[in-house]
Amino acid sequence: MNNPFSKTSLVRDIVNELPKSSDVFKKYRIDFCCGGNIPLNEAASERAVNIDELMAQLEEIYVAGENAKEDIEVWTNSKSDVIIEHIKKHYHRTLEEELASLSPYVTKIAKVHGERHPELIQVHALFYELKKELLEHTAKEEATVFPMLLKLDEPNVENREEIIQHIIELEKEHDHAGAILKELREITSDFEPPLDACGTYRLVFSRLEGLEGHTFMHVHLENNILFPRYLEA
Structure with a gap:
C-alpha cells in the first residue's frame, strides 16, 4: 500500500x-x-x-x-461476535477519539469566525448534538444491546421480541444521526469552506466530511450486515 x-x-x-x-x-x-x-x-x-x-x-x-474502505466485503460472511468486536474497536473507539479531537476545533472556528459566518454557530450546535447522540448510542450498544444480540444466537431465547425492539430503536437512532449529518452537509455547502477560510476552518470541514463517511460505514455495517441476521430470522 x-x-x-x-x-x-x-x-x-x-x-x-x-x-x-x-x-x-x-x-x-x-x-x-x-x-x-x-x-x-x-x-x-x-x-x-x-x-x-x-x-x-x-x-x-x-x-x-x-x-x-474494505469493511463491507471483509465482514459480510463473518460471525456476529467477530463483527461486534470489529465495530467496537474500529468504529466506537475511533469515533470517541475523533469526536474528542475535533471538538476544540469546532468551538474555535465558531468563536473566531462565527460573526462573519453565522452558519458556523449552527455547525457548532449540530456537531455537539451529534456528539452527544453518538456517544450515548455507542455506550448503549456496548453495555446492553450487543450482549443481548449475541444471546439470539443461542437456542430457546425467551426475550427475543424485546431484543428485536432494541435493534429497531438503534436503527431509528441511526436515522437521526444521519439527519444531523445531512443538515451539516447542507449548511456547509457540501463541506466547502469559503475563500477566506483559514487552515483550521478548512480542517474542520474536511474532518466533518470524514466523520460523515466514517459514520455511514459504521451504520452500514450494522444496518445492512449485522442486524438483518436477526430481524429476518
Missing part, C-alpha cells in the same frame, strides 16, 4: 490528504496552518522531531483509512 506522501511532501498537502494527520502535527507543535507550506522533513527538523517516527504515525493514519 503506497502512501500518497513522502518526507518532502508539504505539511499542508498532507493535512489536505489526511485530515486526521493534524492531530499528529498538533502533538509535535508542527504548524500545519499558516506555516504549512514547507516540506515534512524540514518541519520535523525545526521541531527536533524524528522524521521516521513521524512518518510511521502518518502511515498508521493512512492505513486505517484505507482499511475502512
Whole structure:
C-alpha cells in the first residue's frame, strides 16, 4: 500500500490528504496552518522531531483509512461476535477519539469566525448534538444491546421480541444521526469552506466530511450486515 506522501511532501498537502494527520502535527507543535507550506522533513527538523517516527504515525493514519474502505466485503460472511468486536474497536473507539479531537476545533472556528459566518454557530450546535447522540448510542450498544444480540444466537431465547425492539430503536437512532449529518452537509455547502477560510476552518470541514463517511460505514455495517441476521430470522 503506497502512501500518497513522502518526507518532502508539504505539511499542508498532507493535512489536505489526511485530515486526521493534524492531530499528529498538533502533538509535535508542527504548524500545519499558516506555516504549512514547507516540506515534512524540514518541519520535523525545526521541531527536533524524528522524521521516521513521524512518518510511521502518518502511515498508521493512512492505513486505517484505507482499511475502512474494505469493511463491507471483509465482514459480510463473518460471525456476529467477530463483527461486534470489529465495530467496537474500529468504529466506537475511533469515533470517541475523533469526536474528542475535533471538538476544540469546532468551538474555535465558531468563536473566531462565527460573526462573519453565522452558519458556523449552527455547525457548532449540530456537531455537539451529534456528539452527544453518538456517544450515548455507542455506550448503549456496548453495555446492553450487543450482549443481548449475541444471546439470539443461542437456542430457546425467551426475550427475543424485546431484543428485536432494541435493534429497531438503534436503527431509528441511526436515522437521526444521519439527519444531523445531512443538515451539516447542507449548511456547509457540501463541506466547502469559503475563500477566506483559514487552515483550521478548512480542517474542520474536511474532518466533518470524514466523520460523515466514517459514520455511514459504521451504520452500514450494522444496518445492512449485522442486524438483518436477526430481524429476518
